[in-house]
Amino acid sequence: MLYVEILKVVFLLLEGTDRTSCVAVSKQWRDVTQDDYLWKCLCANRWPFICKRPNPPTVTYYKLYQTFYKHQRQQTLLPPRLSFDNLEFFIDIWTEDKLIFSEVVSDPVLQTGIKCPPPRICDRLGFHLEGLDYKMIVLVEPRFKAPLGETISVSVLVGRKDNNKVACIINKSVFDYINWTTYRAMKFDYLGFSPAHPFIPGIRAWISLLFVDDKNDSVIDAFGIEIDFCNAAKSRDEVLWLLDILDWK
Numbered sequence: 001m002l003y004v005e006i007l008k009v010v011f012l013l014l015e016g017t018d019r020t021s022c023v024a025v026s027k028q029w030r031d032v033t034q035d036d037y038l039w040k041c042l043c044a045n046r047w048p049f050i051c052k053r054p055n056p057p058t059v060t061y062y063k064l065y066q067t068f069y070k071h072q073r074q075q076t077l078l079p080p081r082l083s084f085d086n087l088e089f090f091i092d093i094w095t096e097d098k099l100i101f102s103e104v105v106s107d108p109v110l111q112t113g114i115k116c117p118p119p120r121i122c123d124r125l126g127f128h129l130e131g132l133d134y135k136m137i138v139l140v141e142p143r144f145k146a147p148l149g150e151t152i153s154v155s156v157l158v159g160r161k162d163n164n165k166v167a168c169i170i171n172k173s174v175f176d177y178i179n180w181t182t183y184r185a186m187k188f189d190y191l192g193f194s195p196a197h198p199f200i201p202g203i204r205a206w207i208s209l210l211f212v213d214d215k216n217d218s219v220i221d222a223f224g225i226e227i228d229f230c231n232a233a234k235s236r237d238e239v240l241w242l243l244d245i246l247d248w249k
């Protein structure tokens with residue numbers, strides 16, 4: 001057998017990354033690995049039928065292998081098209097029918113989060129707020145108290161300053177669940193996406209009313225709200241991409 005033929009046989013016996021490293025060894029090795037027949041043999045393991053066709057379905061079998069064979073799980077997200085500088089959030093909170101908080105909140109507040117949380121904040125809520133997942137947190141000032149039985153509802157719209165469009169995040173919803181581990185009253189709403197993205201399954205926006213531990217279980221002493229998208233968007237860029245595909249009107 002010629003040296004080159006031996007190289008080809010060895011090459012076929014290698015595994016994924018070793019194979020890719022071969023290309024960098026020398027010019028001769030690179031020439032050998034450019035033989036598309038080699039890549040066809042590799043592709044035939046996974047797609048025998050495709051490899052029976054006279055021509056590769058992509059430009060070369062090498063391309064087919066590089067693109068689909070090595071399953072790329074970690075796709076890097078493109079930089080988001082939206083930026084927080086361009087966004088503002090319209091937040092309203094009612095107890096029963098009384099409006100008690102109504103503000104436009106923009107970037108700095110959302111990202112600074114709560115630097116100095118109020119005293120009496122429970123440890124578990126403290127840990128939660130320091131967690132790594134990206135959350136949007138707004139201080140509710142002045143703080144307010146509401147009896148536990150009272151209905152507390154909330155609306156959140158997001159606006160774009162560049163084109164004056166608005167999208168709905170929370171559509172006047174009543175906090176209907178309290179997590180007593182972290183002292184949060186919670187509610188979720190399904191996001192409405194642009195008709196350009198018809199196949200996106202239900203993604204929830206969560207809103208939490210954060211309150212302190214007053215040792216009085218019949219009263220909610222609220223100091224902030226948190227908006228997050230749980231597993232759907234965990235980083236700042238993911239949140240921006242998610243907001244980008246909302247149904248902007």
Ligand SMILES: *[C@@H]1O[C@H](CO)[C@@H](O)[C@H](O)[C@H]1NC(C)=O
Pocket residue numbers: 168171172192
């Ligand atoms: C908000 O909720 C009301 C009912 O309470 C519904 O009629 C309306 O379509 C909802 N709007 C959006 C944007 O989901």
Ligand SMILES: *[C@@H]1O[C@H](CO)[C@@H](O)[C@H](O)[C@H]1NC(C)=O
Pocket residue numbers: 128179180181182
């Ligand atoms: C309360 O919230 C914490 C932190 O997010 C979570 O780990 C826990 O499962 C929640 N508990 C309940 C009962 O929902």
Ligand SMILES: *[C@@H]1O[C@H](CO)[C@@H](O)[C@H](O)[C@H]1NC(C)=O
Pocket residue numbers: 215216218219
């Ligand atoms: C809890 O708060 C309510 C309303 O402010 C008050 O009437 C009640 O006396 C308080 N209970 C205790 C145990 O402090």
